[in-house]
Every structure is written in C-alpha cells, then in structure tokens.
Amino acid sequence: MKNHNDTAVPVIRTERFESLDVLRGFALLGILVINIQLFAMPEAAYSNPSVWGDLSGINYLVWLLSHVLADQKMMTIFSMLFGAGIVLFIERAEQRTDGAVGLHLRRSFWLLLFGVLHAYLLWYGDILVLYGLCAFVVVWFRRWRPVTLILVGTAFLAVSTCIYLYAGWSMPYWPEEVRTAFLAETWQPERDSTAAEIDAYRGGWLDQMAHRVPAALAMQTFVFLIWGFWRAAGLMLIGMALYKLGVFSAQRAPAFYTGLIVVGLLLGVPLVGYGVHWNFANDWGPLSLFYGSQFNYWASVPVSLAWVALVMLACQRQLLPRLLARLAAVGRTAFSNYILQTLICTGIFYGHGLGLFADVSRIGQIGIVLAVWIVQLLVSPLWLRHFRFGPLEWLWRCLTYWQWLGMRTTAPAGKLA
Numbered sequence: 001m002k003n004h005n006d007t008a009v010p011v012i013r014t015e016r017f018e019s020l021d022v023l024r025g026f027a028l029l030g031i032l033v034i035n036i037q038l039f040a041m042p043e044a045a046y047s048n049p050s051v052w053g054d055l056s057g058i059n060y061l062v063w064l065l066s067h068v069l070a071d072q073k074m075m076t077i078f079s080m081l082f083g084a085g086i087v088l089f090i091e092r093a094e095q096r097t098d099g100a101v102g103l104h105l106r107r108s109f110w111l112l113l114f115g116v117l118h119a120y121l122l123w124y125g126d127i128l129v130l131y132g133l134c135a136f137v138v139v140w141f142r143r144w145r146p147v148t149l150i151l152v153g154t155a156f157l158a159v160s161t162c163i164y165l166y167a168g169w170s171m172p173y174w175p176e177e178v179r180t181a182f183l184a185e186t187w188q189p190e191r192d193s194t195a196a197e198i199d200a201y202r203g204g205w206l207d208q209m210a211h212r213v214p215a216a217l218a219m220q221t222f223v224f225l226i227w228g229f230w231r232a233a234g235l236m237l238i239g240m241a242l243y244k245l246g247v248f249s250a251q252r253a254p255a256f257y258t259g260l261i262v263v264g265l266l267l268g269v270p271l272v273g274y275g276v277h278w279n280f281a282n283d284w285g286p287l288s289l290f291y292g293s294q295f296n297y298w299a300s301v302p303v304s305l306a307w308v309a310l311v312m313l314a315c316q317r318q319l320l321p322r323l324l325a326r327l328a329a330v331g332r333t334a335f336s337n338y339i340l341q342t343l344i345c346t347g348i349f350y351g352h353g354l355g356l357f358a359d360v361s362r363i364g365q366i367g368i369v370l371a372v373w374i375v376q377l378l379v380s381p382l383w384l385r386h387f388r389f390g391p392l393e394w395l396w397r398c399l400t401y402w403q404w405l406g407m408r409t410t411a412p413a414g415k416l417a
Helices: 018-040 057-069 073-094 100-121 128-141 146-173 176-186 191-202 205-220 222-244 254-281 286-317 321-332 334-349 362-386 391-401
Strands: none
Touching (some): 018 057, 018 073, 018 334, 057 286, 128 205, 128 222, 146 222, 176 286, 191 205, 254 286, 334 362, 334 391
16 A cells, blocks of 8 residues: 655665675676776776786686676676666555656665765776766566566667667778777777876875776766667666566576586687687787677676575575575665775775785785675674664665654664664
C-alpha cells in the first residue's frame, strides 16, 4: 500500500536481498584489482601493459590473472547490479509514494554530482558519473520483459564494438598527424608525456590537476560516447532482466548457476586467453586498441556471469558464512568503500601522500590490494553494528529523500539519533 501522506523513506535492512549485498561487496573488492593499475601507473599502462613497468615472471602472471579474471568482469557485475538496483529501488519506492521515478531521477542527479567531485578532485578513473548519466536513460526501459531487455542490452554493447571495428578499419586512411597524435595520447605515449604524468602525480594536489582534469574530461565525453554509455547502459539493461529472472537473489536452481560457471570457463576464459595471445602476437600495436580489445570486451560477460553464479551458489549453500556476512557489509556500504579505496590508494601513490606513483611493481600492487581488502572486510561490519548506513550512503539518502535520516542503528528512520 502506498503512503500518500508521508515522504518516502529508504529501504530498511530486513527488506534487502542479502545475496545482492554479498555480490556487490565481492565486486567492490574485485574492482580494486583493476583500478589499482590506474592509481599506481601511467594511464596508458592499463589498456596497453607493454608501455610501462616489468611484464615478465611474477609480474606477468599478476597481470594475466587480473586481466582474465577481473578486467571488465567486476565492472560488468557492478553495471548489472546497478540496473537491478534501479528496478528494486523503484519497486520499493512505489509502495511508499507516487513519485518513484522522480525520486530515482533526484537520486541519480546526486550520484552524478558526487561523481564529478570524485573525478576532478580525487581520481579521474571515477565510474559514478557514467552510472549517474546512464541512470537517466535506462530507467525508462525498466518495465520491459526480460528477453527484450537482454536483446536491447546486447544491441547496446554491439554499438561500441561497431565503433571500434570501424575505427580500426579506417585507421590507415587517417591523416598521418592525426593518427600519430591519437596513438601518442591514448595507446603509446611518448616518453616526455609519460614523464610529465609521473611528475604530476608525484607532486602536490594542485600539480595533479594537470593530468587529472583533462583525463576526467576525456572519460566523460569522448570515452563516454564511444564506449562508456553503450557498455554500462547495455549491461544495466541485462542486469534488470537478470534481477527479474531471480538470478541475483539466488532463486534459480543450482543447476542453472552451475551452467553459467561452465559457460564462463569453457567459453569466456578461453576467449580472453586468445585475446591475450592475439595482442602479444601483434606486439600490442595500434590494432590491439581497436581489434584486440574486443575479445575481452565480449568474453567478460560470460566470465562475470560465472562469478555471479559462484557467489549465488555460496549464498544458497551458506558456504563460509562469516566471509559472506563481511562481504554483505562491504556491499551495503559500497559507495563509502569505493571512495575509501580512492582515498587510501591516492594517499599511497600520489605526492600529497607517500608519492609512490610509478614506483610499485604489479606484484606489489596486489599486496596493497590484499591489505585494503582486509581493512574493508574488518571495518565494514564494525561500522554497521553502530550505524544504519555507510557515511556516504547516509548523505546520499538524505539528499535523495530530502530529509534528515538517523544514522545510529537504534534511531527510527527520519529522526536524528
């Protein structure tokens, strides 16, 4: 029954799907495996690992495992969960108010604003702006049937592939100066450019702006138009479908989830592996940017669904229940933990902190990732013993519902503890 007299209030914990929180926490921790490369090394080294640092022995193994198991997979899970979250949010809001879509749009606006602040003040690799912008669009698809959502979502994904394949095909016809400048900025930066980026991030906060601002702007304009929107929005639509099909709430039969794991292992992982072979065979040249990237672009979907299935089976069978509870706590405070990862990593690598930018090997980066995981798995449950929301979740909710919400676990919703 809708509450027409009172302002809508956030979902309380008893109304949550525990499996969604566990999966979100898993993806939040996993995405740091990839993000730390952008925190720790020059920007181009994420897409083209041959341009910076040692890529042999244990460092090669770290990169390979990260690429096969995590690169774009955790972003895929996050994007699908975001789409599922839109449907769930509006379903809950419609039980309380007639203005559910308006509430969603206000919520998305504040997420967009948080993302802008994050991107330009802290870290150019922000994902919140992308999600906030996509949320304004995909909400209008939410009532479609699951099969339609999957087909349209897949079509969205294909748009970016068409753009990349056309760019690769047309590249020989580009003016030489355009081709040289483009590759120098995005794929194979010149030594002076890389040195300037390193100097900027080893410098103070204001020095970092020289790279952070143009990099963030490029992410939110050019990259958004050719890749980000089509990728994220398409996955959000697929996530809406999977939510409606009960995939994220651990409602499907174990055989269904086992099948997803098999597809991920037999189709997704080999395709990513072949992409690695293809890129090295082509010396990570310009065509790796346009053609070579497509292997992981598509294979990341079945691999990510295999991860989803593994987590859902763990939730069904209550395997490692203490770990699941900690992951759920991380998931319930994912926004705060996402920004906390930025604060920790920029404090380690940037000049206003320890200044270790471009000075930590890939194996060293993974050591830092493990340390951050331990901190977040320990701190998140402790926080939720005393508070109803993470600090940024609380602020986001206050702004969305336009009321002061109690933070303490003993405080009734809508009142200050």
